[in-house]
Amino acid sequence: MTAGDATAPHPVRVFLVDDHALFRTGVRAELAAAEQVEVVGEAGSVAEAVAGIAHYQPEVVLLDVHMPDGGGAEVLRQVRPRQPEVVFLALSVSDAAEDVIAVIRGGARGYVTKTISGRELADAIVRVHGGDAVFSPRLAGFVLDAFSEGPGSAPVGDPELDLLTPREREVLRLLARGYAYKEIASELYISVKTVETHVSSVLRKTQLSNRYELSRWATDRRLV
Amino acid sequence: MPAIARPCDHDVVRDQRNQQPADPGQGAATKPMAQRPRSVAQLRRRRGGRLVAGVAGGVADHLGCPVLWVRGAFAVLAVCGGAGVLAYALLWVFVPQSTAAGEPMSTKERQQGFGVILLCLGAMVAVGGVFSMPAWLATPLVVVLVGAAVVWREADESQRRRWRQGARTNVVGALLGGGGRSAVIRVLAGAALVVVGIVVLLVGSTSMDEVRFALLAVGATLVGVAVLTVPWWVRLVRDLDIERASRIRSQERAEIAAHLHDSVLQTLALIQKQASSEREVRRLARGQERELRNWLYGPDGYGAQRPAVEDSRPATTLSAELARICGEVEDSFAIEVQQVVVGDCELDERLSAQLAAAREAIVNAAKHAGVAEVSVYAEVEAAQVSVYVRDRGSGFDPDSVPADRHGLADSIHGRMRRHGGTVKVRTSPGGGTEVQMEMPRAAA
Numbered sequence: 001m002t003a004g005d006a007t008a009p010h011p012v013r014v015f016l017v018d019d020h021a022l023f024r025t026g027v028r029a030e031l032a033a034a035e036q037v038e039v040v041g042e043a044g045s046v047a048e049a050v051a052g053i054a055h056y057q058p059e060v061v062l063l064d065v066h067m068p069d070g071g072g073a074e075v076l077r078q079v080r081p082r083q084p085e086v087v088f089l090a091l092s093v094s095d096a097a098e099d100v101i102a103v104i105r106g107g108a109r110g111y112v113t114k115t116i117s118g119r120e121l122a123d124a125i126v127r128v129h130g131g132d133a134v135f136s137p138r139l140a141g142f143v144l145d146a147f148s149e150g151p152g153s154a155p156v157g158d159p160e161l162d163l164l165t166p167r168e169r170e171v172l173r174l175l176a177r178g179y180a181y182k183e184i185a186s187e188l189y190i191s192v193k194t195v196e197t198h199v200s201s202v203l204r205k206t207q208l209s210n211r212y213e214l215s216r217w218a219t220d221r222r223l224v
Numbered sequence: 225m226p227a228i229a230r231p232c233d234h235d236v237v238r239d240q241r242n243q244q245p246a247d248p249g250q251g252a253a254t255k256p257m258a259q260r261p262r263s264v265a266q267l268r269r270r271r272g273g274r275l276v277a278g279v280a281g282g283v284a285d286h287l288g289c290p291v292l293w294v295r296g297a298f299a300v301l302a303v304c305g306g307a308g309v310l311a312y313a314l315l316w317v318f319v320p321q322s323t324a325a326g327e328p329m330s331t332k333e334r335q336q337g338f339g340v341i342l343l344c345l346g347a348m349v350a351v352g353g354v355f356s357m358p359a360w361l362a363t364p365l366v367v368v369l370v371g372a373a374v375v376w377r378e379a380d381e382s383q384r385r386r387w388r389q390g391a392r393t394n395v396v397g398a399l400l401g402g403g404g405r406s407a408v409i410r411v412l413a414g415a416a417l418v419v420v421g422i423v424v425l426l427v428g429s430t431s432m433d434e435v436r437f438a439l440l441a442v443g444a445t446l447v448g449v450a451v452l453t454v455p456w457w458v459r460l461v462r463d464l465d466i467e468r469a470s471r472i473r474s475q476e477r478a479e480i481a482a483h484l485h486d487s488v489l490q491t492l493a494l495i496q497k498q499a500s501s502e503r504e505v506r507r508l509a510r511g512q513e514r515e516l517r518n519w520l521y522g523p524d525g526y527g528a529q530r531p532a533v534e535d536s537r538p539a540t541t542l543s544a545e546l547a548r549i550c551g552e553v554e555d556s557f558a559i560e561v562q563q564v565v566v567g568d569c570e571l572d573e574r575l576s577a578q579l580a581a582a583r584e585a586i587v588n589a590a591k592h593a594g595v596a597e598v599s600v601y602a603e604v605e606a607a608q609v610s611v612y613v614r615d616r617g618s619g620f621d622p623d624s625v626p627a628d629r630h631g632l633a634d635s636i637h638g639r640m641r642r643h644g645g646t647v648k649v650r651t652s653p654g655g656g657t658e659v660q661m662e663m664p665r666a667a668a
Contacts, residue, residue: 145566
């Protein structure tokens with residue numbers, strides 16, 4: 001199955017994890033309209049989520065960042081070793097960069113905010129399922145900030161991983177400015193596929209980078 | 225539309241306020257403090273302008289009469305069998321010290337005060353109240369009293385408050401806490417005086433053997449009492465801890481309840497009243513979300529570790545100011561402004577000008593683009609600050625803008641140019657608009 005193929009033979013199987021039942025119902029309703037995705041199950045806590053994901057074998061998990069008993073990062077920690085094929089997409093209302101960065105570093109393939117429309121959400125699910133990363137402008141901003149090289153920033157571990165290429169930086173910046181992938185592609189005279197490749201490699205760097213605890217970025221920033 | 229809705233807002237808010245007394249929670253907790261009348265000053269010992277311990281001054285403040293009269297009264301009472309001295313000492317022990325600094329006393333007042341004390345001493349000698357006692361009793365008594373007074377004075381107020389509140393802090397530390405060397409010397413001197421007085425008293429009255437026996441007995445009794453009361457002390461300390469923790473918790477709860485009452489509940493009530501106007505509901509919900517989000521996750525927010533009180537952060541950073549501006553536009557035009565800020569720095573004159581230009585650009589987008597969402601992106605780099613304001617709205621033809629429209633020309637281009645910045649506008653009919661504003665940073 002190819003990335004972003006709208007005429008996929010079967011809809012993407014999605015599992016919802018959020019501690020608010022009302023919100024899960026809302027997401028289900030929004031996604032019901034989309035043909036490309038199908039919600040197969042939902043969970044309201046970390047334990048339920050771990051059991052549910054093992055049982056339903058979904059392809060994509062929509063993961064809330066903020067939950068009691070550990071949150072999205074804990075679900076990732078428990079599920080990923082056992083089911084590495086499951087793809088996670090963080091869906092958060094949180095504005096706290098350290099939460100979001102923690103989930104991304106834990107292995108989520110993207111991050112979207114809860115005010116996203118149903119159509120965009122379905123689109124994002126299909127994209128992460130196809131192997132791409134999905135960034136909201138806000139996350140692009142967080143990542144740019146984490147990789148920024150201001151004076152007094154964290155020591156560099158692996159210079160290869162700890163820097164963004166100028167092109168990746170450009171792509172991220174346009175993302176943060178609110179451009180859609182298609183618009184970024186036409187702005188930079190590259191294909192949408194190339195944009196997706198850049199974003200994926202940014203995601204990989206975010207997850208692997210030794211840029212000394214990316215997740216502590218927000219804390220450091222608060223101390224400035 | 226918003227202009228019509230505004231007055232209603234206030235009416236509803238007032239309604240809520242009127243209902244408040246029915247609400248048992250925070251109304252009761254916060255109001256009485258502020259409203260209690262304060263016509264008579266509470267009895268507090270003076271901190272500034274005192275001769276001995278500020279008791280006479282405090283009483284004078286309380287009664288509203290000159291200090292000299294009070295001092296005189298104490299002196300007269302002192303002559304009458306030492307009642308004045310006793311009263312002074314008791315007030316010293318039991319009346320808390322005022323927290324306000326108070327003004328220092330004048331030389332004249334000081335001289336008067338000393339005069340009163342000397343007169344009083346002279347009169348006491350003359351009456352012979354104290355000294356009619358046998359010398360073996362009077363001398364040690366005076367020594368003990370002076371010693372106790374010295375110790376007490378050293379331990380005055382801040383130390384004693386610590387004794388009372390924190391049973392855990394050890395007494396030696398509390399005694400010497402914050403006073404430095406001179407305090408140590410004075411406390412030791414006072415304690416030595418007390419001991420010497422007691423010893424002299426005992427030696428003078430009885431033979432040496434009995435003293436030793438008595439001292440042993442007293443010591444043994446004290447140790448026994450201490451051992452017997454260990455559980456009680458432990459419980460006292462634990463209770464204090466529990467009490468303190470629960471007080472903090474309930475304060476926290478009250479604060480959260482108060483905040484939710486003032487913000488979320490009010491907004492939900494308003495939304496119920498405005499349910500028919502989708503635009504207004506959106507505006508309210510958005511404003512409330514922003515406010516609550518900032519309270520929870522913002523840099524000075526509830527969830528963040530609060531910075532220490534002394535390093536009060538300057539409130540004028542670029543990100544804070546941009547967030548404020550975006551919020552303002554969101555509220556007045558009922559659109560969503562999504563802002564992303566990378567990096568942060570202090571505002572200066574140039575950046576303020578840039579933000580003013582950005583504000584104009586956001587307002588333009590809100591007014592003319594005909595969209596529900598505007599993106600604002602700001603990036604702080606070492607050499608410059610860039611702000612991008614973007615909408616996916618109708619766009620326009622830059623050449624067809626009438627010459628009498630000043631928004632873009634003056635407020636954005638002019639402002640930026642005057643401060644050394646540059647502006648690029650990318651727009652086309654139907655293709656949305658993006659205003660790019662770049663401002664070099666002042667050399668640090």
